Amino acid sequence: MTERIPTPYFLLDEPILQRYFDMLTEALKENWPNYRIGYSFKTNSLPWLVNFYKKQGAYAEVVSRDEYGLAKYLGFQDSEIVYNGPYKDEQSFRDVVLAGGYVNVDSKWELEWLTKLSEELEEEKILTDSSGNGEAGREKKTRENGKVSEVSEIRVGIRVNFNLEQMCPGETTMGETSGRFGFSYENGEFAKALSYVRALPHVRVTGLHLHSSSKSRSIQIFRSIAQMACRLKREFDLTLSYVDIGGGYCGGMEGRPEYPDYFPAIAEELHREFDPEQTQLVVEPGISLISKGSFFVTSVIDVRDIRDTRYLITDGSRFNIDATMIKSSYLYHTRLQNPSASVMDRQEITGYTCMECDRLFTMENLPELQTGDQIIYENVGGYTISLNPLFIQYFPAVYVRNGEQMTEVRRKWTAKEYVQGNIW
Ligand SMILES: Cc1ncc(COP(=O)(O)O)c(C=O)c1O
Structure with missing residues (x-):
């Protein structure tokens, strides 16, 4: 189901969000x-x-x-x-x-x-x-x-x-x-x-x-x-x-x-x-309620070798999930089209923006990724969506998952939303 949705998008898992809210209220009620x-x-x-x-x-x-x-x-x-x-x-x-x-x-x-x-x-x-x-x-x-x-x-x-x-x-x-x-x-x-x-x-x-x-x-x-x-x-x-x-x-x-x-x-x-x-x-x-239930789903859009480095250009940027550039590591998992792809010693995961600092992490000794493979970041609900800049790409869509059901709760911003309130 999620494969058919165009990336990038933020994903909120409603049952997980509910579990954390319930855990909070139970702890408060008891104490x-x-x-x-x-x-x-x-x-x-x-x-x-x-x-x-x-x-x-x-x-x-x-x-x-x-x-x-x-x-x-x-x-x-x-x-x-x-x-x-x-x-x-x-x-x-x-x-x-x-x-x-x-x-x-x-x-x-x-x-x-x-x-x-x-x-x-x-x-x-x-x-x-x-x-x-x-x-x-x-x-x-x-x-x-x-x-x-x-x-x-x-x-x-x-x-x-x-x-x-x-x-x-x-x-x-x-x-x-x-x-x-x-x-x-x-x-x-x-x-x-x-x-x-x-x-x-x-x-x-x-x-x-x-x-x-x-x-x-x-x-x-x-x-x-x-x-x-x-x-x-x-x-x-x-x-x-x-x-x-x-x-x-x-x-x-x-x-x-x-x-x-x-x-x-x-x-x-x-x-x-x-x-x-x-x-x-x-x-x-804030963050304690939402982290576990929030994800950012991205895809590899290009694979390129420059000198001796393999770069994977993705449609998610570091600006989407680390706008203040303070993270030193990311929690993620991948969804590969070919799970038995051969292992590669180093692959640099980067964003699509023009900034050289838009590099996310290095994958070491993991299967070689190809265009269309997904990288899904975890624990990205706090200070990410609210700190997203409108830089090069406008705001990505947000979906809520409840079991099999996916609901789009924010459409991807286009030029139409970007120009609202402007005159020219
Ligand atoms: C006054 C105040 N309350 C609540 C929060 C929420 O913090 P957190 O998202 O870490 O739970 C913050 C975050 O800086 C804050 O400044």
Whole structure:
């Protein structure tokens, strides 16, 4: 069946995706039944995929006005948004915060937006009080047309920047240098931001956001993040309705932890200071949900010998699956027309673009490939489709496989999609 579909294309295997989502929800239910999943849009915001998780109750974790716009377009309510990152805009910030979504403040200008909202609420309160319609009659409703109306209190979370490297030496992405997100615990910026918000009438800090990226994605990383949440609660006497530990888990990687390994450790730490009855655990998984169920199917389009090197030119490019050029190896399997082809000592697998760096890997001592043979990359769902450039070839098609059935969920982009929104 798959042989007849023209390559290249991304392939998502629905039963595998379902297995990982179920594994996550089971692990959460068992260890911290009061939880919320905010699916990380940045990891892969393919509409079919986003909707797949939405249908199962996941909220949208977004980090820009554009991602927020996509979430709204795909039917998420403002109250179903987890809004993170340093690049929000004021209108969407207001919309989510006033609807009771999860907003994790990351930048100083968001404190100014909160100040304005606090003043508007104060004004509203004065108006309501003087019209004799006091606090008792105020029902919490969502705001209308970007104005504060009938919202008695604003709740936000603060993104904490803390020295995870010190807690887990050698494991974090940033190493000795600090990450650049959130308010620094170590230099007192977090304490300042917290006091600032605490002084604002009608605004409460009810959440902490502690996402930190790591190289190891180890259980110890998440234990440390949970320990940090406990420490902050004690030190600042916080009453939290949620602790957001972010994303960054492993999923489907041989010999590495899976969801059932992470959450007992996270819960063990959180239980020291938090009660699931009062405090929700927010998680923002991306890559761990999708890696195992995603593939990129390519074909050899030309075989050429240049000096003493055999090059296999393929219709998949390194830009399709490693746009940031950081991978040193690829998981793949092949589908050969002649499985008993003779073994060749070296074959260089390359992409179709004009860039010399568009080389993927070397096959050593494996059957000689010919034009039309397929190379199928595995574990390519995270930060691939969303980082694909429109370079030389436009976006490839995406198919979803469910048993024997293949559904095209994104058509290959052509010049028609490329020129949309342009004038000439
Ligand atoms: C704030 C935040 N949440 C969630 C994620 C998802 O991470 P992953 O795809 O590794 O699970 C990221 C990724 O960088 C992130 O920055």
